[in-house]
Amino acid sequence: MDELSNKVAIVTGSTKGIGKSIAEVFSQKGANVVVTSRNLSLAKEIVKNLNSYDTDPIAIKTDVTIDDDISNLIQTTKDHYGKIDILINNAGYPLTSEYWDSSFTDIGLEGYKNVIDADLLGSIRCCKAVIPIMKKANSGNIINISSTPAIAGHDKGAPYTVAKAGLLGLTKHLALEYGKYNIRTNCLALGNIKSSATFEHFDSKTQQKLANETSLKRWGDTNDVANTCSLIVSDNFSFVNGQTIVIDGGNVLL
Ligand SMILES: NC(=O)c1ccc[n+]([C@@H]2O[C@H](COP(=O)([O-])OP(=O)(O)OC[C@H]3O[C@@H](n4cnc5c(N)ncnc54)[C@H](OP(=O)(O)O)[C@@H]3O)[C@@H](O)[C@H]2O)c1
Structure with missing residues (x-):
């Protein structure tokens, strides 16, 4: 049987980059993925591609800064599947100069508010909506995507640092408050991952410089993140809760 x-x-934010890879890897492993985006037609396109797997993906328009969108996301998902096992808080404010x-x-x-609203409050909104369902099921997995x-x-990038640091605190809090309901919350602190949002933001000299900062001398692939996510939510990681795992090719060492 497939792992998931x-x-x-x-x-959240699964039309591009890292979120799209997570949706693909999870589907390969048997999960029914809810693809979300602020752009419904783009989300539907992704779902169409996921249909090659033997799963039941759906697309739901969601802006994580809008409360009603989150309510609709959770209610529609619950109505469709009757449960929610995994939440990946991936959506993030675009990397703008x-x-x-x-x-x-x-x-x-305003800049700080914009990034915090998407990256930190967006994740908080989703967690608040999904936890009662996971609590009732006495089972759940949440991953927050930090940096x-x-x-x-x-x-x-001070707004990003501040918003993403909040996710570390959120992760620890949720782990400690909801671990007793068998809800595991973990966090990924990502280094330079080759999504169009990041890689193409830099000129080739900077791309190479950033690769050289890592011990592995390369940018991460979006699948590097997706594969780690699929491991963390699997039963192989069943005793891991409240942790932040660094995925950066060996640069920031704890
Ligand atoms: N790539 C890296 O090197 C790196 C490093 C550290 C952390 N991260 C984090 O990893 C996550 C994904 O990054 P990425 O590089 O894959 O970025 P990306 O290619 O820009 O993808 C971001 C996704 O977030 C969605 N999104 C943006 N604002 C949203 C909102 N308000 N509501 C709902 N969805 C929203 C976008 O969907 P739509 O535009 O279709 O709505 C898109 O699917 C982000 O949280 C980012 O901060 C990335």
Whole structure:
């Protein structure tokens, strides 16, 4: 039997990059994936591609900054499958120069609010909606997608660092409060993963420089993240809770 057979997994922001790979790998392993995006037709396209697996994926339009969208996401998923086993909080504010390449003082408060609203509050909204269902089932898995600056700090992208650091705290809190309901919450702190959002943001010299910063001397592949996610939510990781796992090719070492 496939590792994630019949599991129901919501992956926020699964039309591109890392979220799309998670949706694919989970489907390969037998999970029924809920593909979400602010763009429904794009989400439906992804679902069409997932239909080659013997699973039952669905697409739901979701902006994680909108409360009603989250309510609809959770209710529709529950109505369709009768349960929710896995939540991957992957959706993140786009990597814009405006917030990434500007200094802390030059970014207006609105910039901080925008990134925190998507990356941190978006994850909190999804967790608040899904936990009562997982609690009732006495079973669940949540993964929050964070970033290495949340651990090591960085001299750029302050809104991202602040929002992603909040996810580390959220992970620890949920693990400690809901572990007794067999809900495991873990976090991934990602280094440079080759999605179009990041890789293409940099010129080739910077791409190479960033690769050289890692002990493995390369960018991560989106599947590197997706494969780790599928392991963490599997029973092989059943005693791991509240941890942040760094996936960065060996740069930030704990
Ligand atoms: N790639 C890296 O090197 C790296 C490093 C560290 C952390 N991360 C984190 O990993 C996650 C995925 O990154 P990625 O590189 O794959 O980015 P990406 O290619 O830009 O994908 C981001 C996804 O998030 C969705 N999204 C954005 N804002 C949203 C919102 N308000 N509501 C719902 N969905 C929203 C997008 O979907 P739509 O536009 O279709 O709505 C898209 O599917 C992010 O949380 C990012 O911060 C990435």
